[in-house]
Amino acid sequence: MPHPPTPHLVVDLDVLERNLASVARPGGPAVRPHAKTHKCAEVARRQLAAGAVGLTVATVGEAEFFADAGCPDLFVAYPVHADADRARRLRALSERVALRVGVESVEAAELLGRAVPGLEVVVEVDSGHHRTGVEPGGAARVAVAAARAGLRVVGVFTFPGHGYGPGNPRTAAAQEAAALAAAADGLERAGLPAPVRSGGSTPTAAAADPGVVTEVRPGVYVFNDAQQVETGTCGFGDVALTAAGTVVSRRPGRVVLDAGSKVLGADRPAWASGFGRLPDSPGARVPALSEHHATVELPAGEAVPSLGDVVRVAPNHVCAAVNLADELVVVRGGRVVDRWPVGARGRNS
Numbered sequence: 001m002p003h004p005p006t007p008h009l010v011v012d013l014d015v016l017e018r019n020l021a022s023v024a025r026p027g028g029p030a031v032r033p034h035a036k037t038h039k040c041a042e043v044a045r046r047q048l049a050a051g052a053v054g055l056t057v058a059t060v061g062e063a064e065f066f067a068d069a070g071c072p073d074l075f076v077a078y079p080v081h082a083d084a085d086r087a088r089r090l091r092a093l094s095e096r097v098a099l100r101v102g103v104e105s106v107e108a109a110e111l112l113g114r115a116v117p118g119l120e121v122v123v124e125v126d127s128g129h130h131r132t133g134v135e136p137g138g139a140a141r142v143a144v145a146a147a148r149a150g151l152r153v154v155g156v157f158t159f160p161g162h163g164y165g166p167g168n169p170r171t172a173a174a175q176e177a178a179a180l181a182a183a184a185d186g187l188e189r190a191g192l193p194a195p196v197r198s199g200g201s202t203p204t205a206a207a208a209d210p211g212v213v214t215e216v217r218p219g220v221y222v223f224n225d226a227q228q229v230e231t232g233t234c235g236f237g238d239v240a241l242t243a244a245g246t247v248v249s250r251r252p253g254r255v256v257l258d259a260g261s262k263v264l265g266a267d268r269p270a271w272a273s274g275f276g277r278l279p280d281s282p283g284a285r286v287p288a289l290s291e292h293h294a295t296v297e298l299p300a301g302e303a304v305p306s307l308g309d310v311v312r313v314a315p316n317h318v319c320a321a322v323n324l325a326d327e328l329v330v331v332r333g334g335r336v337v338d339r340w341p342v343g344a345r346g347r348n349s
Contacts, residue, residue, distance in 0.1 A: 001336040006246040006310060007259035009325045011223070011340070013332045015240035016043070019222050020050040022238075028210045029200065032056050032075060034219030037319045039344035040328060041069035043222060054098070056217040060089050061347030067097045069343070075100040075198070077157060077217060079108055079124060079132055086349075087115030094119055100196075102157060104133050106145040113149025120152045122196055123187070127179035128172060129161035136179045140186035147192060155196025155214075156183040163204040165271050166231055173207035176200075181212045203233045225318035226277040227269065236279040241328070242312040243276075243321065245294060247305045253298050255305055259313060260292040265320030276313045286313065 023031050033047050034056040044055055044066055054073030057063045063074045074093070080086060080101050093099050094116055103109045104124040112119060123142045126133035134142055143153045158179055163172030176199045184194035200208050200216025202224075208216050220228060223241035228234045245259030261275075266289060268275050274285040275294065283299035294313060298304060305311055315321035322328070322342055330338040 001338075003244070003336055004329060004339075006244050007257070007263040008244055009263070009321060009328050010242055010244050010312070011328045011330045012240050012242075013330055013337065015238065016046070016222060019224065019238060019240055020046055023205050023216065023218055023221055024051055025210070029208055029213045030215040032198070032215050032217050033222065034058070034077070034217050035066055035344070036062060037219035038222060038322060039065075039342045039347075040322075040340050041066070041343050042338075042340040044069060044071055047222065053215065056219070059348055060086050060093070061349050062344050063093055063097075063099070064089065065344040065347050067093055071097065073098040075102075075122075075217075077102050077124075077159070077198075079104045080112070081108065082112045082115035090116045090119065100154070103142060103146055103151075106142055109142055109146035109151060110149045113146065113151045117150040118152060120154055121146055122155045122157045122198060123153065123183065125156050125158045125179050125183040127158040127160050127199070128175040129159055131159070131161060133158060136182035137186060139183035140190040140192070143187045143192050144190055153187070153192050153194075155194040155198065156180055156187065157196070157198035157217075159217075160199060160201055160204045163201055164227060164231065164269065169203040169231065169233065170207050172201075173204040173209065176204060177209035177212040184212075202228060203231050206233075220318055223318045223322075224314075225321075226274075226314045226316045227272065229277055229314065230272060236277070236282060236314070239279055239314045241318055241322070242279060242314050244310050244329075245313055247307055247309045247311060248293075250304055250307060252304065253300065255296050255298070255311070257294040257296060257311055257313065258292060259294050261289045262291050262324060263321065264289065264294060264313060264315045265317055265324060267315075267317035267320050269316070272316055274316075276315050279312055279314055
């Protein structure tokens, strides 16, 4: 099977298979990976075969896709607003898979209870990321309202997104455990058992407290990316997905590739060293990105690739890159063995 023209995304199957086994710990939390990273049925099936208890998704549309792909257990880790359309779709999903949804307010819980009576929910708490979620001390109020609305409250969840950044993962994991413990205690004192205490991101999963956290929801781990390398979560040898770009321009110490922001995505955290990294040239940086151009600066003395050479780039944020692609080119030992459609792309509602 030939390589397609560049630019395209390449998945190294050997590395992916190692990554699938990397988050499971004997006696540790269950693994419920976030499928928004890959949006791909073939990856999801491999995650379930590797021991995942189910999948996490971001939208009802993603849940529908992965239910169609055969996943029997799905968690929409999002404060879903159950308007008429989503209510209909949630009811249909709940009839064919084990479905769990996040809530973070009394109002949302009451709306969800009217829309899908008996639906299983967990209350989202803020553990320091300050995006969505109630303060841990407010979780019981939301949980009681959800139970009164006819929902089945089974616990609490959080996203320690502030774990992204050098030196941050362990602090964020400790805050995650403290927030989940406090929120779960509040539910139990209100007479609502909280067996589910769900947390975890790729940077914090290894540091999740097994005495508190019952499941983790890493997403990026399956592919890894430049952000994970720069936070120290993984090494270049753990990056399973890269963008293949052709050298279209060269100067001393610099080349330009045909894989721009429409392939790599444009994410660049303030602490990142560029718009991606080159696994085969760890000292190189990508200081500038246009829609169809990636400027690569090479270390002094390193050979400059020739026009037409294909160069691998690890995106900063692999989720954003995959969301721009129609398919993933799968290789083993450098040889193309398959092409996987990014089937949940565009399922944003």
